Amino acid sequence: MGCSSGVYRRHAGYAERTLDGFRERAELRGLRFVHRPCEGTYDSAAATLGRILADRPDTTGFVVQNEGAIGPLLGLLRAGGRTVPEDVSVVAVCPAAPAEQHAPRLTVVTAPSKELGQLAVDQAMARIAAMAEGHEPEDELVLMPPELVVRESTAAPPRRGARRAERP
Template sequence: MVTLADVARHAGVSSSTVSYVLSGKRSISTPTRQRIEKAITDLGYHPNAGARALAGKRSHIIALVVPLHTEVYVPTMMEIAISVTVTARQYGYDVLLITNDEGPEGVRRVAASGLADGVILMDVRLDDDRLPALRAQGTPAALIGIPDDPSGLACVDHDFAAAGALCVDHLADLGHRDLAFVGYPPRVYQRHAGYAERTLNGFRRRAEQRGLRVLHRPCEGTYESTAGTLARILADRPGTTGFVVQNEGAVGPLLSLLRTTGRTVPEDASVVAICPDQLAEQYAPRLTAVTGPRKELGQVAVEQVLARIDAAAAGGAAPDDALLLLAPDLVVRESTAPAPRRVTTTEEPST
């Protein structure tokens, strides 16, 4: 492989002079520049991505860091990734997929290599350890998700707290007083996934405001784990009539298990899922669901990172911090109905 040092020797100049010609950062005499350009042509030298970045030329590539967790609902992740790719192409950019199991080192590697002009991070945790690397590298970036400290960053996400509150309001308005939240596996909350924690917090806050009793039970999403989760809910709170599910794998098993316990949906128990509409439509009864515009997440993220790439190329200040929350929608279908008449309890509301 021909190196920059080979070009310098062939042209009879220093390596730094070759770098200045490639970067354009210093004025080089016309004869010297022509000699270097001829050496580059003669040797077939191709500057690597890092050199092109130094030259101020864009790679026209955006790195998209995607999650590979087993609990991630792949269709949703793919829809967002496709939206990023399609939108990027509209602006003349290609997308490089990076898996998030590389962590901060992967972010540093991409930034240092010059392979990508900017980075979009998915699956953002509240205390995400990739963010210090992004800030230190000064890499133009956009986040699909919101960390605890979003300063200096461009973030877009669904308003998951509002999604949790919508579920509570819908069931409360139907007269349900005892609610159960069937969530993701424990490890999702342990790694502080923003979408999971924000939904649960919004659910709990609104339930407290409405004076409802609630339980939260994490669930692995298999039939066996959902059976155990439902058994614990009914043992702890047998009067539960409203169920909110934020776990795509647990939706089908929960509907089946409610039937096996003699609870008809929606006459005896109402179910609200936080999931895509196409998933909600697959079940019988069709699920009342809270969802959000996934394609728009990708579109906004691309526009945000491109604005920062343009500002960096122009040598100007980065755009102001951006934190955009996309409002969720509640679509009422056949899985929710007025709460059945039950003997009231004197227990105090709890969260």
């Protein structure tokens, strides 16, 4: 479940880079995936999950790049009889703190927040200094490697059909 549709219409770099990187790595590993924007509300998460499971009922994992959709997704999966991580894995692309507030605690892909904060301050100060000297500030794109923190929400995919066969 991706960011809201408006984020993609604005061509937000972080959303597009995340999707492009995910697509590239999935293809390298021979994984099938479907990308669906989600507005981050319960109703949107329910509709998005419904579409995903209607198209691909054997889905074994979700990567969620929308903090607002995480809680609804987990609740909807439980209500639908799917447990995390036994039936489906969930990975959140968000800061670490929100991922720790769910049960199970979520595996997360996050940015190095301390380094990002320092970089933001450094760039702001460089812009201020350039403007004070009468120069046009230069924008600099700096990409920082994400961090993967594996927690309780991911596991090997279940054997095909095992979930339905093992449960009464």
